[in-house]
Each structure stands twice: as structure tokens, then as C-alpha cells.
Amino acid sequence: MAQLSETYACVPLTERGRGILISGDPKSNSILYCNGRSVIIRYLDRPLEVSVYGEHAYQATVARFSPNGEWIASADVSGTVRIWGTRNEFVLKNEFRVLSGRIDDLQWSPDGMRIVASGEGKGKSFVRAFMWDSGTNVGEFDGHSRRVLSCAFKPTRPFRIVTCGEDFLVNFYEGPPFKFKLSHRDHSNFVNCVRFSPDGSKFITVSSDKKGLLYDGKTGEKIGELSAEDGHKGSIYAVSWSPDSKQVLTVSADKSAKVWDISEDGNGKVKETLTCHGSGGVDDMLVGCLWQNNYLVTVSLGGTISLYSASDHDKTPLLLSGHMKNVTSLTVLNSDQKVILSSSYDGIIVKWIQGIGYSGKLERKVNSQIKCLAAVEEEIVTSGFDNKIWRNSLHGDQCGDANPIDIGSQPKDLSLALRSSELALVSIDSGVVLLRGTEIVSTINLGFVVAACTIASDGSEAIVGGQDGKLHIYSIKGDTLTEEATLEKHRGAITVIHYSPDDSMFASGDVNREAVVWDRVSREVKLKNMLYHTARINCLAWSPNSNMVATGSLDTCVIIYEVGKPASSRITIKGAHLGGVYGLAFTDENSVVSSGEDACVRVWKLTPQ
Template identity: 80%
Template sequence: MAAELSETYACLPSTERGRGILISGNPKSDSILYTNGRSVIILDLNNPLNVSVYGEHAYPATVARYSPNGEWIASADVSGTVRIWGAYNDHVLKKEFRVLSGRIDDLQWSPDGMRIVASGDGKGKSLVRAFMWDSGTNVGEFDGHSRRVLSCAFKPTRPFRIVTCGEDYLVNFYEGPPFKFKLSHRHHSNFVNCVRFSPDGSKFISVSSDKKGIIFEGKTGEKIGELSSEDGHKGSIYAVSWSPDGKQVLTVSADKSAKVWEISEDGNGRLKKTLTCPGSGGIDDMLVGCLWQNDHLVTVSLGGSISKFSASDLDKSPVQLSGHMKNISALAVPKSDSKLILSSSYDGLIVKWIRGIGYSGKLSMKEISQIKCFAAVEQEIVTTGFDNKVWRVSLNGDQCGDAESIDVGSQPKDVSLALHSSELALVITDSGVNMLRGTKVVASISLGFVATVSAISHDGSEAIIGSEDGKLHIYSITGDTLAEEAVLDKHRGAVSVIRYSPDLSMFASGDLNREAFVWDRASQEVKLKNMLYHTARINCLAWSPNSSMVATGSLDTCVIVYEVDKPPSTRITIKGAHLGGVYGLVFTDDYNLVSSGEDACVRVWKLNPQ
């Protein structure tokens, strides 16, 4: 068998409250670049399922930009490193340079594609650096800033100029190459968050947390105008982007609005349209990033959601792209609809995906803050959080219906449901196991060992509880009591996951010592052993609906698929499935496997029998 990646549902851009983020686009297509953790995401605005992820940074990435010809991408991270790699074909690394001693906040290519300027945080004077991209040679001295430099821009036409701005409220102008300080402006009274040249280089604009946008002459650096304050933003302006013809700009602000401005020849800006992004009006709807990409106006909210407006029809409702920003810890596929995938991340977000379409909406449950465990059956979701509560939430189509909770007294470690009688659930805690029927604890049982995970048979007649010492305890369930029937002792590490096969003839278990077993349920003997191909702990496990395959996901970033009736050496290994580790696995049908992980992405793998 072989596995091929059929779909990726991308993570959202990482955001930070009180700071803008700088996204960029391909000059020759509708692809955009943004970062999340150590990943750089290349997303096609016209087809959000067309996603590519670059994950070679050793530290969290901060910004990425296409070269003027669209062939190369330069991306930077919090360690001050810039990596230059191919935009296509396996993203081969061309060069790597340590540019600053601290975080890089912005970088820009020169229009001839020969030089790169980067700005950010650093010790001493080195807050801005311009260098030849092929050799790393410096091409100028950048004095004049005393605090973090949040943004930099290269004039896109000759004579070349570089402009920078930052937390010292300054906008600095440099002539070159080699670049030398020319002049400094202190027209802003707060952090200057973003500076950008118009496409023809005749003007540049700076925007600030003082709610102002100031326009300068591109060649001399002199101030020529401002954005009108009459219809201006009511909060910090975090980002700005020019239209391709250089006659308009797009700004976004903490006041949750985006504005399109017409820039006159004399350099003043008049409001053309205020764009309202969809959202509930909460803090997460503050806008922190924007990009004018061909006919698309793109905005990014603090919650990471991307809204896509049409530049040629500003009255048209925006298309929203969303997903997760944090580690996706669990996945579920309701039996009634194998095209629907539910994913949950520990920050309390549950997202719906539809195979072939992608993002389909969020299930918002205001009561739930952080989700630790998550299970779904037909029309119900059961979650546990860090607040000692177990929630049962009914699903009505796209909406979450009634939510009921019960406090189990200590933090739940794992939850398992009887699929055919979803009223019955087992919740593992430090003190033992709680048996729930609906939202009532019908029994609290002290086990005499430290339990880690559990599984309950679909009909609710049997349960298996894994322990920290690697043992599997099998219990029969009668009424509201558990009776221990057997103890299986094969694991050499704490048990991390247990799952019954769909036909209930087998169960599989995995441990923190990177080993998995498939057991015959009737004889309680090992049916498939030597499943020792991961190099780190096993986090998750899933069965195919026909019970012929079992898949394991690990901290080592790999997914391994075994066929139960064949030796483990015939396995399929999907290497690097998720940067940082695989935390969720579920089959949608016998030949499609869904995975999720630390990188906040969801991927669908097609398994091809050979």
C-alpha cells in the first residue's frame, strides 16, 4: 500500500494582541504567505485547499516574502535567521543567514531581486540590516533607531531607497546603495506599525497606533499628506497595503474595521469605503493584518480568520477562511456523514470541515474555555476541559444546541463513549474512574492504580483501562459497576491510547515507549506485535471502518498504517505528517485517513492498495 496527501486544511496565521502581522503575496498569482509557529504557509486565495507548508525553521517563523520574480521565498524567524528557499518543487534551501541578534519583524526584497532588507529587534544598534541575498554581504549602515523596528520597505523603482519605522515613533529614510541615513520624521505620537511604498515608488505611507496614516514623497522622503481624520480609524492602525495601480490603500485597525482610501496626486487620502468583517464583535475580531492582492482585499483578525473582499465590488460579502491557530488534539467523523470532519484544539475551538471543500464553520460553545479531550457521536459532542467539567453538547446541523455539564471533582485525563448508547461514558481522573450516564455520575470507582486512558465497547458491556505502569485492565460493565476480568501486561511504558476495532473482534493500544499492539478480544492474546517503528511516544490511534487497518500517530511527526493480517514490516510510513507531532487520527472510510497535529493543520491521506 502507499499513501498520498489528498487535502490540507491550513492553520491560521499566528497573531499577538497589540501587534500587527505582515502577510505578503506572490506578484504573479493569488498565493499569499503567512506564518504559524515554525511553519510558513503558502495558500492559494482562489482554492484554499491548494496549500503548501514549509517547516524547516528551527524557531517560530515571523514573516515571509516572495522575490520579485516569484521564484524564491525569504522567510525569517524569532532567532534573527533568514532562510531563502524555492517557492516550488520541494522548497529547496538556497541560503541561510543570521541577520539580526533578535526577532525579525519584517523583510523586503529589492525590486531587482538582488538585496534583502530585514528589521526587528536586536542587541545594540543592529535593528535593521540590508544584505546581498546570494552572499550575505552588508549593503549599508542603518543608524537612527533606538527601539524595535517593526517594518521596513524597499522603493520598487530606482533610485533605490529604504524606509523603516518602529517603536521609537520614528519613520527613517535611507538613500543608497550602499544605504546611508538621510532623514527622520517624528510625525507619529505612538508606535509606527507598518510602512509601504506605492507600486511605482512615487509615494510611501506609514500607519501608527496613534490612528494616523501619513503619506510621504517616495524619492525625497518629505511628508506630503495624511489620511483624512474625519472618517478615520478609532483604534490603532496595524497594517497598510497599496492597490496595484497605486491610487488606493487598504488599512486595518483594532477598531475591527478595514478602510479603503483614495490617494490623490497631492498625497492626501479620502475615505472610499469602510469594510466590515464578519464576526461577533469580540476582541478576536480586531483586525491586525491586510494585503491588497490583485483583485482580492485580504484582512486578518486577531483570532486568525482571513476575510477576502473583492476589490472590484466592495459591496460584495467577503469570503471567510478560518480554522485553527493552536495544536489540534482530537478529530471525529460522525457516522452519518463521512465527508464531515470535526476537529478540536485545546483553546476551546471546534471546527467543521467538509472533504473537497475545506472550512465549513466553527461550532462555538461559549461555556467551554479549553478542551482537553473530545469525542463525537451522531448528534452529540462530549468534551472535557481544564475546569474539571465534562460537557455534553447537542448538535443541530451547524449549530450547537443545549449544553449540559457536570463537575467530576478533578481534572479529566481521558473520556470514552459507548457509541451505541452514548449516554454511557467513562471519565478517567487522577483518583480513578467516573461512570456517567447522561450528565449524572452514577459511580466513582477508585482503581488502586494510576489510570491514564480508557476505551469502552460500542455496546457498553466492556471497558479497558490503561495504566501508568503499562498494564491493560479489562472490566465487564454490569449496570453501574465494573468487575475486573483480566490484566494484560505487555507494554513497557505508560499506556497512551486504546481503541476497539469497529467489528469489536480486536482492540489496539499504544504507549509512551513508542510501541503499539493489536489484541484479539476473545482470546486476549497479542494478534500483531513488533509495532515498534516510531521514534517517540504514540499519541493517537485509529481503526479503519472494516477493521483491517490500524494507524498510529506519534510525537515523531509520523503516521504509520499497519494491515492487521500482514506483518508490521509491510507498514506504510507517512513521514513528517505534522510538524511538532501528530495528535489526532480518524478514518473517514476504508481508504481515507485524516490526521491533525501540533502545526494546527488537518490533512487527508488517500491510502492506495497496490
């Protein structure tokens, strides 16, 4: 049996020059955000408890809890809204095609009966309000000429809807059925977000013109604005009200978050500027925020979620971060402390500690893309798409300076001799490159198209897998490789090969969904019929005691086999990662870590069957 014990969630998918609109449920103290086709539910007081909804066919853009917290409406780039339950395995209630293009925002009416959505559309249909159970339209929304970035439902009767967008307009509608009442053009740039105060008395709009304007919630008339004194120096991307309707939180491209006191007459003064943590780079621009219960939540362009205390702004915020893109490789750095390193193809390496979660990002001087990652004691070795290998020493969360090793061709696979960590084997299309430290010892043309490679922990032997499905075994002496044997069993290109930790066996996987465990001395098949995936095998890992081997596939599953038992007594983890599994590692005999295209990392506890 395998049970999910921890999820290290992906971060919200962000886009430069655009805000993201996150939301939450005060009752369960959870927040919602989107990444790829996934909608992520995170609990602010239980960061390792994460739920993921992955039923959208297209990239999800925004999601909101219904007022009673029982339902979630989520939208995507195709203009579709799905309404699903927060319990019973996310049962689907309804699905409606609402707009002809991307949906940027949606809001429930306070009675939970209606939903308004806004975004891109054809003609003049940038906004639509409909009944949640039937999809029936509940109004006409004229008055916008360009994409509508945000919309809001007045939380008290009489109901009102406000919309704002790229045409610099703020439009006010009365209903239901909703009809256009009035329009304001007080902003001089994109209006990024509009929100009603919880008591319904006011609403606020924020814009790329660095201004925040306040309006009467019932009549729609402008009543005041946020003071320019101590104001934002960059585009304001999002705004959120305090539960008592007396303050707002704003975030900006100027990398700051501000708390404002809102007076009865509708003007705002800065009460506090929150100090934001980061290096001050572009990734620290703030693009999303939420005021929920006693938490002030901000989201940076790099995806980092900061949780501040609303009652004590000086308290150091809790940082939640992770990957935004496909996590392509995993390695366990220190099995005593259960330190896990994961890298995503956009060049980010994240450090996790089992039982704690996010522990920081590894800061590298050059943030190049990463294809392969290997680590040994105080060193990490990475290869990318730029023909270079980087060997960085590790000091806490800092990577020491390293000069890249240009191997002249794109690296396909990378393996370290763990007991003589100086030695590394890199496969390229035509053969392999042998490295000792930062020196290229030899570049060897093997005469066939290479797909994967591995090197024994003592550096005495290497196995190279070909595009033709053959495994070539070489002895290593000095800077030369001597072919000792060729093994033929696979019926497709080899994708991955790894020696067992005790070096007595090795395992290989291929594009034709088969894995094989071999005895290293006799070179006989030790575990056969490992044919339970339905698509290519992307990764495999051995348990520290060499008793188990796990495989991860494009079919979204992880399968764990025990070497001494028939393959049919396997453990299968179905749907481990939406879009496919790309990284696997064991932290101990009973814990396997997986990563995938959904940008999440998960820890699974194994119990004997």
C-alpha cells in the first residue's frame, strides 16, 4: 500500500505585467490558486495539507469558493467554468462555456445562486452573469470595449455588479436582471482589480496608474481615493478588504504591500508598508493579495506566498514557495535529515525537508535551465540545454561559484560515481563525456545514438543505453571505456538506467513502458515482466537497501516493485502527478518522493501488503 503523506505544492502561475486574483474560504482558512490545469487548495494553518483539482482540459485561471464554502467555481483560458464540490472527491455539479476567451475573474453572489465572470470575449461580450445551477443569463453587460480584468458582486442587497478592465473603465450594473447603470473613466491605465467591502457600503478599484479609487457601494458614485502620500510607485495589481471593512491591503509592481485605513468618507491613508523578503529582483514584484481572517497573504511574480499576521505586522512572515513549472529531477541530499532537492526546467532548485516542507531555494549565480540534477554530499551537478555542466559546492542554501564545463553537445543524461564523487559520466547524442572534477577526461564516440547512461558508485563501470533499446556495458580504466557486453531485452529506446545502492544490480526503463532489473555480475534478468505502465517510463529510483525499485511514467503513475517478489505483487500509485511523473527518489525504505509536470512534489508512505 502507498499513502500520500505530504504534498509540496506548486506556486501560483504568474505572468509579468498582470496581477493574479487569489481567493479563500475564511471558514476552513484555505486559499485557492491556479497553476497549469490544476486548482490548488492550501490550508494556511496546515501548509503540508494540499488538495489539487485537475479536471480542467485547459489552463485554469481563477477559482472561488461559494459563500457557504461547499462549492468551488473555477475557470480556464477556454472560457469554461466548472462548479464542483469541496468534498466527496470534488464531484462535478455543472460545467458552462461562459465566454469565448480566457476568464480573468469570477465572483459568486452572496446567496450563492449566481456567478459573474469576466475576461476576453468576442464582440462586446466580456462579462456574463448566470444562474449557478442552470447557466441561464441574468443580465446584459454592455459598456466595455476591451478585456475585462476583474468583476465584483455586492455582498449585500440590493445586488450590484462592478466590472473594470483594459479600456480604463469602471462599469456599474444594477439588478437582477442586471442592466448598465453608469460608467467611470477616472483611471488613466488598465484597471486591474475591483472589490466590494464585506459590508457592501463601498467598493475600491486599483490600476496600473498607481491609484486606488473608492466608490459608494449602492449608487456607484465616486467618493474618495487612496492618498498619494507614501503611496505605491508602480502598478497596483490587486486589492483585498479587511473582514471589518475598515482597511484594505494592496500589492504593487514596486515590490511593496501596503495596509490602508479607509475613513467613513471613503479616503485612504497608508497605515503600514509591509517589508517584503527577497533579493529585490523582478521576481519580487507583488502581483496578488488576500486578507483572510488574521492572515495577510501576498504573492510575488516568482510565486512566493508570504503569510503576514494581520494583528502583528512586525512578525516575520511565513514563506511558502516551490516550483512553477514541470519538476524534472529529484535527488535526496541527506537521508539522515531527509533533505530533498528538486529542480524544474526553468532553472529553479528548491530544498525541502520531509516533515517540514519548503526550506528555501538554492541561489545560483547563473539561473540557466536544468535538464538533469545530481548531488553528492556538499556538491550539486547540473546539466542544461546550453551544452554546459555546472558543478557547484553547497553551503547551506548558497551554491558556491562554479565555472561551467562546456562539453560541446547537449547533455542527455548525467551520472555521478558516488564513492569517487570527482568522476561523472555525461551522455550526448553520439557517445559519452567523462569528467573528473571540472576537467574533461575524454569524449568518446560510441557509434550509436545514446539515450541514457549511468556510472557505478566506485567509477569502475558504466552502462550506456541506446536509442535502439540495447544496453552497452563498459569497464572504465583511466580515461578509456572498454565494451564488455551488450544486453538486449528492451523493445524501445532506453530512457533511464540506475545502479542499485549496493551496486549488485541495475535497473533500466524504456519508451515502450517496460522496466527490467538485472543482476550486475551474471548480467541476467533478475525481475522480469515489469510491464504495468501504459506509456513511456521517465524515471526510476532504488530504495536505500536495494530491495525495491520504483518507476515513474508519462501515464501519471508510480509503480513500486520488490526485487525478491514477482512483478505482479507491485504497488501502484495512480494519478501521482497530472501530466506525468518525471522525478523519483527514496528518502528511506518506507518513503518514496515523486515529482511531475504539475510542478508538485509528493511524499508517499509505503506499508507492506
